[in-house]
Amino acid sequence: MSAGSPIAARLGEKLTSSLTGELPAVGTTRNLSRGASTANKVTPVIGMRRTGKTTYLHQLRRERLQQGIPRERLPYLHFDDESLEGVTVRHLHGLIEEYYRSFPALRGESTVIWCFDEIEIVPGWERFVRSLLDSDKVEVFIGGARASLLPAISPELPGRTGEIVVYPFSFEEYLRRHGQSVPQSPAAVSPSQRAALEQTFLEFLERGGFPQAQGLAAKDRRVLLHDYVDLAILRDLLERRGVTNVAAVRSLVRQLLGSPAAPYSIEKLHTGLRAQGITVPRDHVLPLVQHLEDCFLVRTVRMESDSDPQRPAQAGKVYPIDTGLIAVYERRGEPATAAALKTAVLLELERRGREVTHVRTPVGREVDFLVRSSGGAQELIQVCAAATDFGVIERALQGLREAEQSYPHATKRLLTLTRDSIPEKLPVGLSAQPAYEWLLASSD
Numbered sequence: 517m518s519a520g521s522p523i524a525a526r527l528g529e530k531l532t533s534s535l536t537g538e539l540p541a542v543g544t545t546r547n548l549s550r551g552a553s554t555a556n557k558v559t560p561v562i563g564m565r566r567t568g569k570t571t572y573l574h575q576l577r578r579e580r581l582q583q584g585i586p587r588e589r590l591p592y593l594h595f596d597d598e599s600l601e602g603v604t605v606r607h608l609h610g611l612i613e614e615y616y617r618s619f620p621a622l623r624g625e626s627t628v629i630w631c632f633d634e635i636e637i638v639p640g641w642e643r644f645v646r647s648l649l650d651s652d653k654v655e656v657f658i659g660g661a662r663a664s665l666l667p668a669i670s671p672e673l674p675g676r677t678g679e680i681v682v683y684p685f686s687f688e689e690y691l692r693r694h695g696q697s698v699p700q701s702p703a704a705v706s707p708s709q710r711a712a713l714e715q716t717f718l719e720f721l722e723r724g725g726f727p728q729a730q731g732l733a734a735k736d737r738r739v740l741l742h743d744y745v746d747l748a749i750l751r752d753l754l755e756r757r758g759v760t761n762v763a764a765v766r767s768l769v770r771q772l773l774g775s776p777a778a779p780y781s782i783e784k785l786h787t788g789l790r791a792q793g794i795t796v797p798r799d800h801v802l803p804l805v806q807h808l809e810d811c812f813l814v815r816t817v818r819m820e821s822d823s824d825p826q827r828p829a830q831a832g833k834v835y836p837i838d839t840g841l842i843a844v845y846e847r848r849g850e851p852a853t854a855a856a857l858k859t860a861v862l863l864e865l866e867r868r869g870r871e872v873t874h875v876r877t878p879v880g881r882e883v884d885f886l887v888r889s890s891g892g893a894q895e896l897i898q899v900c901a902a903a904t905d906f907g908v909i910e911r912a913l914q915g916l917r918e919a920e921q922s923y924p925h926a927t928k929r930l931l932t933l934t935r936d937s938i939p940e941k942l943p944v945g946l947s948a949q950p951a952y953e954w955l956l957a958s959s960d
Contacts, residue, residue: 562659776834819876894926896920897929
């Protein structure tokens with residue numbers, strides 16, 4: 517499958533290899549929901565770099581192979597390759613024609629599952645995908661590091677898109693990655709099993725869930741995660757977004773990742789830039805923060821008072837995409853466990869597809885998360901790592917009581933670090949459990 521220009525020849529070689537070479541190792545199976553397999557559908561597979569999107573695409577190919585789909589109907593192409601520099605849509609259309617010349621019986625008869633990794637590098641790729649869907653019987657998966665991949669596709673492909681977000685390992689995936697069994701009922705394990713589970717959970721909060729960071733010593737892990745952040749800045753902001761103020765981006769990353777689970781505001785961030793002698797117009801700060809969120813470096817949770825979803829949040833709380841990043845950037849000199857616990861809960865809420873905001877009561881107390889399900893149900897969640905401290909638990913409970921006045925139909929939940937840290941007496945209507953039990957529970 518190679519003809520014409522060197523780029524066309526290289527594309528042909530890569531395609532042939534994907535159809536005849538050995539499939540990459542399976543890796544840890546991910547718990548990712550997706551819609552039914554149908555022809556003429558495109559699914560973006562998005563998430564921060566190095567979270568396992570490429571591995572997931574190969575897992576999907578193996579799964580389809582096990583379902584009886586022949587290998588020739590499972591092509592895969594990765595475009596983040598120096599040998600493909602200068603690739604154009606014309607090359608891609610030529611590759612499709614070359615593919616069907618090799619497998620003419622498939623055209624119009626059998627669904628071909630195309631996996632395009634990092635195709636966003638190719639100018640005009642959206643129109644190419646639409647043309648492919650319109651002209652052939654295909655299902656398309658597109659791997660990329662930007663949340664804006666879906667909006668970029670939607671105008672070209674109305675009604676045909678969903679998305680799969682690949683996060684760093686969840687706690688369940690972490691257990692399986694390390695060869696540990698996942699208890700069917702975490703609340704019913706023996707005392708010794710609970711002690712081991714809680715110790716593993718603490719290790720998970722410290723190490724985080726990036727696949728390649730598992731098993732590394734703390735020093736090596738920090739170097740690796742720092743490199744991941746630098747790579748995201750270079751590829752997703754400087755190269756692909758055309759951001760030119762490198763000093764401003766790096767400063768914002770340090771400010772945001774250095775204060776995990778803490779409030780932020782555009783004014784505060786702008787002041788921090790000015791204090792370092794970095795000149796950036798104030799109205800440029802919010803777009804930079806949005807770029808950082810778009811490439812999944814950070815997750816922001818807006819204040820519930822800023823409730824218009826169409827208006828960008830000017831203030832709220834910021835979380836890293838992985839708990840392992842906290843040790844790399846945390847600069848407040850405080851124990852990182854509390855921030856890591858809240859981060860793990862937020863990421864799980866996002867995995868479950870929940871809408872999440874942050875509540876501040878009229879008298880200034882806070883509730884970590886106000887959660888809305890797709891069906892409209894509401895839940896107020898407080899996360900306490902130091903719940904044995906009477907002052908901490910009392911502030912958390914008081915925040916829930918005050919927020920309940922504004923959200924009377926919301927259920928209330930307290931998530932703690934360990935089972936022993938759950939208070940003996942709890943208000944009526946409040947459920948409490950260790951966060952690891954909640955994380956291992958199936959989404960309802």
